[in-house]
Amino acid sequence: GENVEQHPSTLSVQEGDSAVIKCTYSDSASNYFPWYKQELGKGPQLIIDIRSNVGEKKDQRIAVTLNKTAKHFSLHITETQPEDSAVYFCAAGQVIYNTDKLIFGTGTRLQVFP
Amino acid sequence: GAVVSQHPSWVICKSGTSVKIECRSLDFQATTMFWYRQFPKQSLMLMATSNEGSKATYEQGVEKDKFLINHASLTLSTLTVTSAHPEDSSFYICSASGLAGVTGELFFGEGSRLTVL
Numbered sequence: 690g691e692n693v694e695q696h697p698s699t700l701s702v703q704e705g706d707s708a709v710i711k712c713t714y715s716d717s718a719s720n721y722f723p724w725y726k727q728e729l730g731k732g733p734q735l736i737i738d739i740r741s742n743v744g745e746k747k748d749q750r751i752a753v754t755l756n757k758t759a760k761h762f763s764l765h766i767t768e769t770q771p772e773d774s775a776v777y778f779c780a781a782g783q784v785i786y787n788t789d790k791l792i793f794g795t796g797t798r799l800q801v802f803p
Numbered sequence: 804g805a806v807v808s809q810h811p812s813w814v815i816c817k818s819g820t821s822v823k824i825e826c827r828s829l830d831f832q833a834t835t836m837f838w839y840r841q842f843p844k845q846s847l848m849l850m851a852t853s854n855e856g857s858k859a860t861y862e863q864g865v866e867k868d869k870f871l872i873n874h875a876s877l878t879l880s881t882l883t884v885t886s887a888h889p890e891d892s893s894f895y896i897c898s899a900s901g902l903a904g905v906t907g908e909l910f911f912g913e914g915s916r917l918t919v920l
Contacts, residue, residue, distance in 0.1 A: 725911070732912050735910070778847065796845070
């Protein structure tokens with residue numbers, strides 16, 4: 690089955706700096722790679738996703754890159770703000786019609802200091 | 804995005820009792836719902852996949868008689884923790900898939916924190 694590894698487990702940055710979180714996956718059949726932000730006591734919120742037919746996707750300060758050959762994908766947050774502090778999870782899965790069995794990475798606790 | 808609602812958001816129960824958690828898709832029909840379990844400061848572990856009108860598919864190591872999942876309609880799935888014990892205390896999160904025109908996207912509920920005394 691799919692196995693997703695995520696690094697680093699914790700990340701501290703100064704406000705305004707960039708943050709990068711990296712994930713690797715094992716199943717070459719996976720074709721959907723979302724990123725979630727989870728705040729304390731809440732469910733995960735989708736912040737960006739990428740599919741295997743695309744190498745890069747950007748949404749304002751957030752971008753995701755995918756290298757299918759190396760089986761890794763990364764989340765880039767630029768101009769970080771204190772409200773970006775949260776736990777971020779990557780996930781990988783195979784989309785067949787509308788079903789998704791996502792396997793999650795171990796999470797990265799991001800702290801943005803003012 | 805679509806809205807997935809979980810109820811209750813937190814529950815405390817005595818050891819040996821059963822607890823039911825509901826997951827509802829409020830503005831779309833969820834053909835598939837997933838149940839995850841999350842321990843403090845850990846990742847989400849997939850417990851089972853449920854498709855409307857059929858039996859749930861459980862992940863390896865998850866006791867199907869312990870965690871009963873029902874997906875009777877396209878907007879409601881329930882997870883019942885039977886004969887709960889302290890080790891069942893956890894954060895349970897559901898997600899739903901099936902939003903028309905948005906293939907693959909999953910929407911998560913806010914989670915239900917179960918504490919078994």
